[in-house]
Amino acid sequence: TRQIPLVEYTLNRLYGPRALKQQLRFARYARRAAIEIVHTYGFHANVFATAVARLAGVRVIVTSVQDMGIHLTPAKGRVQRLMCRWTDRIVANADAVRQRLIADGYDPARITVIRSGVDVARFTNKTAGRGIRQALGLPPGSPLVAVLSRVDRIKGIEYFLEAMATMADRFKDVHFLIVGDGDVAYQKELESYGTRLGLDGRVVFTGARTDVPEILSEVTVSVLPSLSEGLSTAILESMAAGVPVVATRVGGNAEAVEDGVTGLLVAPRDAAALGRAVCLLLENADLRHRLGRAGRQRAADRFSLERMVRETERLYEDLMVSSKSEARHGR
Template sequence: MEVNHSLLKGQRIALVANTDWYLWNYRLSLANHLRETGSEVYLISPKGAYSKALQAHGFKWIEWQLNRRSIFPIWEIYSLVKLHRLYRQIQPDIVHHFTVKPVLYGSFVSNLLGVSYIFNSITGLGYFFLRDTLAIKMIRNLILWSYSFVLRKPNVYVIFENQDDRSFFLERNLANSENTFIIEGVGVDIHQFTPSAEPEGTPIILYAGRFLWEKGLGELIEAARFLRGQFDFRLVLVGNPDTGNPGSISMNLIDEWVQEGIVEWWGWQDNMAEVYQKCHVVVLPSYREGIPTTLIEALAAQKPVIATDAPGCRDVVIPGVNGLLVPPRNPEALRDALALLLSNRDLRIDMGKAGREIAIDKFSKEVIDHKTIMLYHSILMSNKKDER
């Protein structure tokens, strides 16, 4: 990574997320690259199964007591106070927040303490922007007001994963246009997710992710029912319900689908690279994403993908090149796309090869980390010039 290290050397940089799992899986390579620049890197999150692993890599991991699903005011104020104390303790020069609560709480606290550079990654809009009940509308309006309050400061820089999300924020005047940027997701390790020969036997269609209605699982099950009897295939679900998320699909319903014979449930898998090697097609019929990690991992593993023509998904899939796009909430179109790839092995292989090249050129961790560090550098350089 060719970066002028001088501006970042010695900078205290805090990377802040709502789980240590997020930091371990998605931002460890960024932390490593920042350390190579001579920066002093702090990783801040609630304590979980990956905290010790982050420390074992030589990073200063600090616990932040945060409940990512809570909306109880006393607990939220407590989390704000704890983060305020942490920032006063480490006195960061640069903070980079990931996911909703760190973005909102971290930006508020950083501005109170006069942190010079505040970067926020909007990793998607989430559940509260996909449904329209009265309660959800009220919460959504509160979130939008909060974004507007914390993001429109001159020292706050907002990173989006796709143009649709950026436009959503700018149309509602939630951020300053000149301080918004696009970096396409968290990146994929192209050395971990590698090509392999398509396996012999019954084709496997893979869905990997949280079990949420907003991910299009209902439409996927309906499409699979349409195809049953026409094609020999296995539909495999990898992941778990997202307990506490109002859009979560119950494990009881998953069990019913398994008993029906329409799906196999492989549970949570730590080695996803191995899982991709066993499948033939990867599918994500989601209603909206940032940049879906499942899809870019599939590209790197040289698998064809089927996704929806929705924000985030359409930023990964080039129709007819590395996969197929279908309208959201349309099980018939999803059925037809699955049928096309199930019936055409050569097309699957050609799309997989094209996807691998796209993953290397656009979505590799090297590319994404480089863009992120260059953004830090360009902002610091711009401010240095303004000070002259």
């Protein structure tokens, strides 16, 4: 295996003397290593590296934006737009993200959509998670309804708890998983809210996990109640695992989930609709299996890791050709 060097740039803030020192260190490394392409992901990397890479003489700079910008303050939004002027191409991971960028004043000609991809092969072993239930204290054979996401207010997990509370008496053997970590204060609020909703003993917060394929092999329905989303990796992984998905109709979710074909879509902040959709799947095994199979096929056809890598490589090659052509013509 080829050994690729890893260089870390530690920051506690994006501005100030420490940040400038790290940026100068990055610029020196880029020159010394003759780096020809820099690809940044997310607000912090975009602000840290794009202008510095250009000043360091990097030929091609690509910036990825993978969200709907809801977490950005107006000031951060202006900073990101300014930084993106130094880039050769902005990569959005969904058409919804591209449309958001255009609405925010970005040049449509400089935006390319390369949808996120997952390693579908990792999610094909349906017997891999047999020890998961015991590890998490879950009874064997009970249906599991899971949210796989960061524990973050933008994920709308309180609406998931409300929805599950409406059906808990109807499906007494169902248990609920929240897989991920994040905002500790928010998680404590959710735990208290679950208790008030009567879900004690039915909800498990697993924390961060590295065995998501194994967990998904045991999940009956995967739910994403987000209030905003770019293109959710959790949705794509659930589809790759053949698990039927219920998701909110926000951002790029509808580009992955075709309502009634590869999953079910509901309005955000609508716990009642979310609960009805999950109930429908719990009651109808044929529908679950049909949506799960169609979701797996869609993930393989449109959201594979191989396809994402291939399109990214092609973009790099095209931009390098353009850069060299411009250099020959003195532009």
